[in-house]
Amino acid sequence: MKLAILGTGKIVDEVLPVLKEINGIELSAILSTPRSLEKAQKLAEIYGISQASSDYDSILANPDVDTIYVALPNHLHYDYAKKALQAGKHVICEKPFTLTLAEFEDLVAIAEQRQLFLLEAITNQYLGNFSYVKENLPKLGDIKIVECNYSQYSSRYDAFKRGEIAPAFDPEKGGGALRDLNIYNIHLVVGLFGKPEMVHYLANMERGVDTSGMLIMDYGHFKCVCIGAKDCSADIRSTIQGNKGSVTILGPTNTMPEVNLSLNGQSMQLVNQNSLNHRMHDEFVAFQNIISNREYNNQKAALEHSRAVMEVLDAAIKSL
Template sequence: MKLALLGTGMIVKEVLPVLQKIDGIEATAILSTPRSIETARELAATYGLGLATSDYEEILASNQVDTVYVGLPNHLHYDYAKRALEAGKHVICEKPFTLRAAELENLVAIAEQRQLFLLEAITNQHLPNFHYIKEHLDQLGDIKIVECNYSQYSSRYDNFKQGIIAPAFNPEMGGGALRDLNIYNIHLVVGLFGKPETATYLPNMERGVDTSGVLVMDYGNFKCVCIGAKDCSAEIKSTIQGNKGSIAVNGAPNGLPSVSLMLNGKDKETHDFNGGKHRMQDEFQAFQDIMAKQDLARAKELLEHSQAVMQVLDMDVSSV
């Protein structure tokens, strides 16, 4: 994989050292705005990227790029992914894939037509601790209640209250708690249980953006509550409760740092199978394996999961 990274923000800075640990991935280019070109050049020099530019067409025309990683603000995901696919490049896109399900469906159609891989960079689906949860769900009996809470007071919230709006709080840029923090909760739940029958979002709105909110998902035989907040904090934890026991995720749903299994009448077991790796390493290893092996079935499975998540966002949250 010859990978171009779009953006110079925190997520790109995080993933660059991770990519160096994965055989088969070569980071070759980075895109920035003209204002951030010096940052791009510094990152290119540090990590051995041959091209740092603010001209996207230069990246799309390069024969040193076969895959594009979209690490840009949410509202840019669709346009930049679409242009990459139309240029014949595979696409790995940060969460949320797009702002609307219809946009993702359009990307899927282009990727299928051009026989290109289209993948969402969502960490929790690839972590060993996630697979442990999935493999032990049947021990819980009938699922009754699922609760996920990813609430952390944003360092940008104080500025936001003063009218200084960062992209993460800008509704025109796809900001807000639902698509920033709560999206990890949604991916976790949909990855385990599939798409719910209904979903209703109850947001706390300030300056036209959801600074926190509660998503209620109804699975018929059990109910799920996903809480995401950038304006307040609480213990970050997820629990899955059944009539024979429960599983808890101890920490953020994007990293699943450890999981606890507590069956009725037995002692709690706490495990961490992630092995201390950075949370992004397993997902990019999976992407490299998929592309190297041309594993179309696995790519389709992951894409169907992403489509289900986008459909949840469209159920009753289209105004957010």
Template sequence: MRLGILGTGKIVQDFLPMVKSIPAIELVGLLSTPRSVARARELQATYRIGTVYTDYAALLADTTIDTVYVALPNSLHYDYAKRALQAGKNVICEKPFTLVASQLTELIELAGRQDLVLIEAITNQYLENYQVIKRDLTKLGDLKIIECNYSQYSSRYDQFKAGTILPAFNPKLGGGALMDLNIYNIHFVVGLLGAPTHVQYLANVERNIDTSGILVLTYPNVKVVCIGAKDSTSPVRSTIQGTTGSIIVNGPTNTVESITEIAHDGTTTDLTLNQAEHRMYAEFVAFERLIANHDMVTVKRQLDHSQAVMEVVDQALASAGLQLG
């Protein structure tokens, strides 16, 4: 994979030290805004990135780049991913894929016409601990209840209350608790159970953005509660309950750091099977293989999953009377 990276923010600064450990990924280009060029030059020197661009068209014209990694603010995902696909590049896009499901549908159709890989960078779907959860669901008998809580007080919330609206709390930029934190819970649940039959989002709304909320997903025989909060905090964990046992996820659903399986008789088994310390390693190893092998069967499966997640997002926002973008 010969990669062009879009952005110089926190996610990119977290990504670059990790990606050095995947030799098959070559860092060819880095897109920066003019005001962030100094930071981009530092990243270029530290991580041996080929070229720094401030013009997206110029990066897309670089024929040595075969894949673009969209690591920009939420509201820019759709446009920048679309332009990359139109330029003949494979696309890896950070979560949330888009702001509404119809935008993702359009991107999927475009990628299909171009025979290009389009995939969402969503960590939990590729972690070994998550795969074990999927495997061991049958040990729980009939599933009944799932509860996911990812609550993390945001330092930006104090500024938000004082009247400074930063991207994390800006509805026009796709901010809010649902898109920032609860989105991981949605991916976690939809990856296990598929699309729900009913969605309701009970949100705490300030200045037209959800600072926290409870998402209720209904399945024929399973009830799910997903909590995401940026205005308060709580011990972060998730539980899956069935008639013959339960699984506890220790830590947030984006890292699935460890799991505890509890049998009906009280026997517990602690599992920590993630092979890499960095949460993004497993997904980018998978992306490199998908692109190298042009594995469109797996790509379609993952896109179907992402589409189901975005449809949950659409229904959640509508039920709370929220509009992003």
């Protein structure tokens, strides 16, 4: 996989050393804004990236690029991913895939028409602890209650209150707690249980953006609440309760660092089946295999999961 990275933000700083160590991934290009070009050039020098540019067309024209990783602010995902697909490039897009379900479906249609791979970068679906939870769900009996809380006071919230609006708090740019922190909770729940029957979002709104909120998902036989907050904080954990026991995820749903399995009448079992690698390592190993080995069935399953999450997001926004 010959990869071009779009962006020079925090997530790019975090993922570059990870990508450098994965067999089969060649770092071919990095895109920045003109203002950040110097940083892109420094990253290119450090990680041996052959092209650093603020000209997207030149990267799309580069024959040494076959896959685009969209690591840009939320509102740019659709346009940049679409242009990459139209240029014949595979696309890996950061969460949330797009701002609307219609945008997502448009990207899928283009990818299918051109037989290109289209994947969403969402860490928890590829972690060992996610697989452990999914495998052990039957031990819990009939699921009754699911609660996820990813509440983390944002370093940008104080500036936001002063009127300095960063993209993470800009409703026009897909900002807000739902698409930032709560999206990991949604991916976890949908990955384990599929699409809910009903969705309703109760949000604390400031300046037109949800700074925190509770997403209610009704699965008929059990109820789920996903809490995401950027304006306050609490213990970050998630619990799945059944009539025969419970599973508690200790820590954020994007890393799932530890899992506690507690069955009725038995002692608790604390486990960690995540690899020792960085949280983004396993997903990019999977993407490399899917694209290089032309694993269309695995791509289809991943897209079906992403579609269900986008349907939840769409319903949540419409319920405000």
